[in-house]
């Protein structure tokens with residue numbers, strides 16, 4: 001048994017390794033990114049997929065083959081992967097499938113604070129919620145066991161504070177390996193034509209009913225404290241805040257939060273004079289319990305927003321409705337000095353463009369001194385939104401619309417937008433600028449299919465962005481280095497705006513922070529295929 | 539040394555916040571503190587929000603240790619120690635400091651004594667170390683474990699610069 005100080009993400013990785021998970025797939029996204037990186041560093045097989053949907057599909061295939069698989073993503077990633085998610089719940093799995101959703105209440109680094117506990121209910125997938133790194137380790141292993149036991153995918157729902165906090169983990173002996181994967185045909189269960197899907201839906205509900213019964217006496221939920229006065233019902237990170245905020249009260253700490261152990265909670269609530277639900281985000285627990293006729297106090301609406309902490313839990317318990325003090329604002333992040341994106345936004349500002357933006361470092365083009373980004377919805381949206389603007393605006397304004405998208409984002413979900421541009425071409429044409437900085441910078445410099453290197457920075461197949469663009473029949477394609485000549489770049493954009501065609505400008509220049517590493521990876525690959533990497537992270 | 543800094547015997551939790559700007563080594567510094575406390579057999583938690591690659595935005599990290607730590611986040615206004623690596627980040631982080639808490643900033647260090655100015659984060663840990671009863675060998679082991687080999691000599695020296703500066707002003 002080893003004791004170590006690990007982040008929740010690292011603990012999930014160690015748990016995955018010890019649970020015998022043989023493949024981890026995912027797409028980077030804060031705060032989930034480090035899970036696969038740590039899994040790879042521990043010797044696990046990990047790979048970045050072009051997006052979360054593909055990653056989940058890869059993990060589903062592996063689990064159909066009888067392997068144990070894990071797929072990791074941030075909360076909004078599960079929106080992208082939702083289509084396979086809802087139906088793999090019907091098909092079930094043969095091996096194990098753990099779906100990690102890392103939510104970001106408070107939006108430390110996200111465009112929304114959606115609460116993915118709702119996905120467990122909507123898709124019908126049992127959900128585990130660890131509250132620290134020890135539980136992140138334990139619950140990852142339990143998720144594998146339960147997935148094999150019930151033959152369903154399991155949602156491991158983390159939040160930023162669980163992912164990025166370091167707490168002590170004691171590991172336990174690795175599990176025995178699963179049987180060697182081999183294919184067993186089972187079309188009735190795996191081919192979801194309506195005649196198969198109808199019984200599959202009933203099977204899923206039966207599995208969930210069995211899981212709910214099992215959960216009534218599961219050790220994944222526990223009571224702390226014997227008080228009969230105040231009782232707190234909670235899960236995840238809120239548990240540790242509540243324990244600190246209210247020492248000596250009774251707490252029912254839930255680990256398996258879908259399907260809920262309703263009778264156990266009912267008995268707990270009845271054992272105390274006052275039962276309060278402490279949860280971050282949506283009132284998922286409170287609403288579910290009230291629907292079951294259990295009388296609980298829920299937090300006031302103000303606490304739906306942002307993270308909880310000890311102070312906020314104290315306020316909820318005390319019924320304190322006074323305004324919360326806002327911490328003084330810090331310095332917002334900015335594009336690094338020397339960032340190649342700066343040239344692009346300087347040009348777009350000078351040309352007075354209407355910029356349909358996307359998600360990545362370059363979203364910071366919205367801030368001074370550029371203020372040259374007009375929209376940002378979700379990954380890949382820049383192209384569709386730009387086209388919609390072109391369709392709706394009067395021609396004089398439509399001609400100013402530009403879509404701006406990063407390289408990793410283009411491969412994630414921009415390609416279909418470009419297909420739309422070709423298929424439903426606006427009367428004024430369109431201009432798409434792909435900011436190819438050779439990395440997924442925003443989330444910490446991960447590789448992607450366009451870099452031609454794997455998650456481990458080793459040689460992999462390379463998807464050439466300009467080849468994709470050409471293959472769609474787009475003729476006006478330019479690859480330029482914005483940094484070498486900002487004027488030439490601006491002229492290129494101005495020219496494309498006037499042309500009235502569908503034009504794609506690929507602005508190619510390595511991210512300043514990544515450039516040194518990219519050179520080192522390439523040197524290592526040239527030397528010995530990258531096996532002896534000596535790239536130090538600092 | 540103040541009585542409450544006797545962390546090894548304390549039943550209470552020691553709360554430390556390290557703040558600065560992205561790229562200054564805030565997270566590296568908090569990792570070293572957490573590791574040093576972990577090596578002393580204490581319960582330790584460390585929390586921070588990170589994810590954005592870009593350099594220059596505000597960053598803060600919380601470290602808590604003691605016999606048992608619950609929340610990983612230092613409650614507002616309960617930091618015994620506030621270490622701020624960038625002078626312009628002192629005011630927006632001051633609210634974290636407990637009444638009577640200790641503020642540690644670069645002006646307590648003669649930066650000319652640093653071989654590399656980037657090691658100011660570790661130099662400030664040298665100052666912090668003189669307030670805590672974490673033994674020196676735990677600090678040194680934590681520094682060695684958290685830094686690449688080529689960076690160790692400079693940072694070990696910086697740590698000593700911080701310790702000397704604190705001692706000479708106490």
Ligand SMILES: Cc1ncc(C[n+]2csc(CCOP(=O)(O)OP(=O)(O)O)c2C)c(N)n1
Pocket residue numbers: 027028029030052074076077078080110111359360361362379405406407408409410437439440441442443511
């Ligand atoms: C569906 C979804 N997955 C992941 C993320 C996290 N994320 C934000 S931007 C980004 C990619 C950034 O890479 P790129 O487009 O190359 O731009 P760069 O940051 O390098 O400028 C990712 C993965 C997200 N916001 N949404």
Ligand code: SF4
Pocket residue numbers: 334335336338339340341361437441442511512513514591592593
């Ligand atoms: S990390 Fe790279 S892409 Fe992001 S702002 Fe800095 S230089 Fe630009």
